[in-house]
Amino acid sequence: xxxxxxxxxxxxxxxxxxxxxxxxxxxxxxxxxxxxxxxxxxxxxxxxxxxxxxxxxxxxxxxxxxxxxxxxxxxxxxxxxxxxxxxxxxxxxxxxxxxxxxxxxxxxxxxxxxxxxxxxxxxxxxxxxxxxxxxxxxxxxxxxxxxxxxxxxxxxxxxxxxxxxxxxxxxxxxxxxxxxxxxxxxxxxxxxxxxxxxxxxxxxxxxxxxxxxxxxxxxxxxxxxxxxxxxxxxxxxxxxxxxxxxxxxxxx
Amino acid sequence: xxxxxxxxxxxxxxxxxxxxxxxxxxxxxxxxxxxxxxxxxxxxxxxxxxxxxxxxxxxxxxxxxxxxxxxxxxxxxxxxxxxxxxxxxxxxxxxxxxxxxxxxxxxxxxxxxxxxxxxxxxxxxxxxxxxxxxxxxxxxxxxxxxxxxxxxxxxxxxxxxxxxxxxxxxxxxxxxxxxxxxxxxxxxxxxxxxxxxxxxxxxxxxxxxxxxxxxxxxxxxxxxxxxxxxxxxxxxxxxxxxxxxxxxxxxxxxxxxxxxxxxxxxxxxxxxxxxxxxxxxxxxxxxxxxxxxxxxxxxxxxxxxxxxxxxxxxxxxxxxxxxxxxxxxxxxxxxxxxxxxxxxxxxxxxxxxxxxxxxxxxxxxxxxxxxxxxxxxxxxxxxxxxxxxxxxxxxxxxxxxxxxxxxxxxxxxxxxxxxxxxxxxxxxxxxxxxxxxxxxx
Ligand SMILES: Nc1ncnc2c1ncn2[C@@H]1O[C@H](COP(=O)(O)OP(=O)(O)O)[C@@H](O)[C@H]1O
Ligand SMILES: [Mg+2]
Numbered sequence: 001x002x003x004x005x006x007x008x009x010x011x012x013x014x015x016x017x018x019x020x021x022x023x024x025x026x027x028x029x030x031x032x033x034x035x036x037x038x039x040x041x042x043x044x045x046x047x048x049x050x051x052x053x054x055x056x057x058x059x060x061x062x063x064x065x066x067x068x069x070x071x072x073x074x075x076x077x078x079x080x081x082x083x084x085x086x087x088x089x090x091x092x093x094x095x096x097x098x099x100x101x102x103x104x105x106x107x108x109x110x111x112x113x114x115x116x117x118x119x120x121x122x123x124x125x126x127x128x129x130x131x132x133x134x135x136x137x138x139x140x141x142x143x144x145x146x147x148x149x150x151x152x153x154x155x156x157x158x159x160x161x162x163x164x165x166x167x168x169x170x171x172x173x174x175x176x177x178x179x180x181x182x183x184x185x186x187x188x189x190x191x192x193x194x195x196x197x198x199x200x201x202x203x204x205x206x207x208x209x210x211x212x213x214x215x216x217x218x219x220x221x222x223x224x225x226x227x228x229x230x231x232x233x234x235x236x237x238x239x240x241x242x243x244x245x246x247x248x249x250x251x252x
Numbered sequence: 253x254x255x256x257x258x259x260x261x262x263x264x265x266x267x268x269x270x271x272x273x274x275x276x277x278x279x280x281x282x283x284x285x286x287x288x289x290x291x292x293x294x295x296x297x298x299x300x301x302x303x304x305x306x307x308x309x310x311x312x313x314x315x316x317x318x319x320x321x322x323x324x325x326x327x328x329x330x331x332x333x334x335x336x337x338x339x340x341x342x343x344x345x346x347x348x349x350x351x352x353x354x355x356x357x358x359x360x361x362x363x364x365x366x367x368x369x370x371x372x373x374x375x376x377x378x379x380x381x382x383x384x385x386x387x388x389x390x391x392x393x394x395x396x397x398x399x400x401x402x403x404x405x406x407x408x409x410x411x412x413x414x415x416x417x418x419x420x421x422x423x424x425x426x427x428x429x430x431x432x433x434x435x436x437x438x439x440x441x442x443x444x445x446x447x448x449x450x451x452x453x454x455x456x457x458x459x460x461x462x463x464x465x466x467x468x469x470x471x472x473x474x475x476x477x478x479x480x481x482x483x484x485x486x487x488x489x490x491x492x493x494x495x496x497x498x499x500x501x502x503x504x505x506x507x508x509x510x511x512x513x514x515x516x517x518x519x520x521x522x523x524x525x526x527x528x529x530x531x532x533x534x535x536x537x538x539x540x541x542x543x544x545x546x547x548x549x550x551x552x553x554x555x556x557x558x559x560x561x562x563x564x565x566x567x568x569x570x571x572x573x574x575x576x577x578x579x580x581x582x583x584x585x586x587x588x589x590x591x592x593x594x595x596x597x598x599x600x601x602x603x604x605x606x607x608x609x610x611x612x613x614x615x616x617x618x619x620x621x622x623x624x625x626x627x628x629x630x631x632x633x634x635x636x637x638x639x640x641x642x643x644x645x646x647x648x649x650x651x652x653x654x655x656x657x658x659x660x661x662x663x664x665x666x667x668x669x670x671x672x673x674x675x676x677x678x679x680x681x682x683x684x685x686x687x688x689x690x691x692x693x
Contacts (some may be wrong), residue, residue: 052642077645088643091643091658093662099647163648
């Protein structure tokens with residue numbers, strides 16, 4: 001297994017948000033997590049990537065056999081975990097190129113690889129920019145500062161393309177994108193599909209899954225995965241809404 | 253130091269072995285006497301005095317600094333090579349312990365109408381060029397450290413631009429302090445005067461060889477004629493044990509433009525007074541500043557902007573990064589006179605606190621006596637935002653590097669305002685180096 005989540009419970013302050021979550025993701029698989037607003041999708045993404053402010057009270061998360069929860073956020077990134085933020089953070093004054101270089105070289109260094117020199121680095125990012133249909137001028141700007149919503153989301157996928165993670169979590173990367181931008185993002189994601197790279201695609205809508213075809217679809221509600229199935233589950237949800245599945249859950 | 257701690261600044265004014273600058277000039281003697289009188293009258297101001305409310309002079313006066321007695325003659329160009337900025341093409345003036353040192357300077361060719369020289373030399377060769385100018389901007393009645401500087405006036409940089417003269421390359425003043433057998437005080441006195449329509453840029457750098465204990469008390473009088481333009485970057489990187497005091501007195505005629513960036517990184521104890529007077533309409537003053545205050549470091553800024561006439565604009569934008577037990581003071585005051593309609597003034601002071609033990613006193617004030625003006629002031633004291641830190645760390649960047657990147661991002665706006673890439677690089681590096689060793693608690 002690449003990622004194995006067992007009985008994960010997590011609190012924010014007094015409130016329990018994740019209430020016994022189970023999930024297994026194998027190498028090369030794409031899993032979609034769908035669920036109503038407030039069901040805990042972002043909380044789950046944050047707990048996986050090590051954000052402060054969440055208290056894990058039970059359960060375990062292993063990533064390629066390692067206890068993920070014992071690691072600092074940067075150590076998780078070094079192992080190959082990547083989170084595309086639902087709300088990418090603006091960093092005024094922090095130059096995008098410098099940021100990308102620091103990130104890539106930090107990860108390379110952690111793996112005992114040499115740092116990329118300026119020329120190879122520039123060649124690499126120009127190549128990745130093209131995939132995301134992003135303009136060079138983005139490199140001169142501060143990270144996400146003053147970016148449009150769509151630019152921010154594309155910048156997330158651009159970073160993913162550059163850092164080449166083993167497991168990428170895309171937290172509602174589709175929300176707020178028009179259909180053209182959605183296609184560009186999906187193309188970017190699909191270009192990165194490989195037998196070694198897994199993805200968790202968190203989304204509120206079925207729309208994105210027309211472009212990124214998942215191996216498994218999970219429904220997250222009230223802090224637990226209440227239903228899993230193939231891609232047809234997404235279509236069923238689209239048609240019937242979440243109410244239907246929640247009712248079934250309650251009846252059970 | 254023997255016996256009781258000193259209680260006055262008398263030692264600052266002891267005699268020089270090589271004689272007083274401009275000896276025998278009556279008008280200068282009179283200025284010195286008047287200044288000495290003011291020093292005696294003021295004594296040692298306590299924290300009850302508004303200008304010294306947040307800063308005690310105890311630590312300074314206890315050092316019993318003695319006046320620099322002799323010229324440092326042994327230094328050669330290769331001794332100071334590491335202090336030069338690669339890629340900075342300037343008219344270079346080097347001063348060592350308050351004395352102009354021609355052998356280390358490289359003035360190069362100056363265009364017609366531009367005079368760059370040492371104050372002491374000019375007092376000997378052409379004192380009339382200085383008679384109306386010395387203390388012309390600072391005025392007759394001076395605050396303590398300006399008065400001390402006048403009373404002990406010895407040498408400094410003089411830059412005079414005739415009407416319409418334009419300097420392409422910047423004038424770079426490197427003020428170098430070299431440790432002596434006992435703690436010394438140097439009091440450089442600089443004079444920069446741009447006649448109507450003249451344009452120049454000035455870089456002042458305060459640096460040291462070694463980490464010795466000394467004091468620099470500098471005064472710069474700066475006057476801009478009609479439509480004159482001056483770009484002025486001042487970078488203070490004194491020894492970590494040094495005391496640094498500076499007063500900038502600026503006078504601006506109609507239509508003139510001053511753009512200044514004040515960077516304070518070094519010294520254990522630093523006090524900066526920036527005093528601006530508008531004397532004609534439609535003049536602009538843009539004052540930016542960046543300071544770092546770490547363990548046992550004090551950075552004290554006092555800014556005094558006098559909108560005495562209508563239709564001038566001023567910006568005061570200061571940012572500070574405090575860490576360890578660092579302390580900083582920002583006391584900014586903008587006064588808009590009754591008739592100074594259409595004044596446009598904005599003052600801001602933002603502080604990034606990296607530790608709980610750091611301390612900031614920030615007090616921007618506006619005193620507005622006119623009714624048709626656009627004035628604002630704001631101040632913030634904040635910490636590194638956890639979500640920004642997490643964003644960087646989630647990309648594999650270590651927490652210490654991520655913190656440094658965010659601090660540099662905070663400082664970027666001011667560093668960006670420096671006049672050349674070469675300067676920006678030097679300041680970025682120096683700020684980065686300090687943050688690398690900054691304690692984060
Ligand atoms: N930092 C926080 N403080 C308080 N409550 C939070 C915080 N983060 C999330 N929550 C709560 O946790 C629940 C799940 O939120 P979230 O994980 O963002 O849901 P989703 O991403 O599925 O919309 C919501 O009820 C939300 O209000
Ligand atoms: Mg969410």
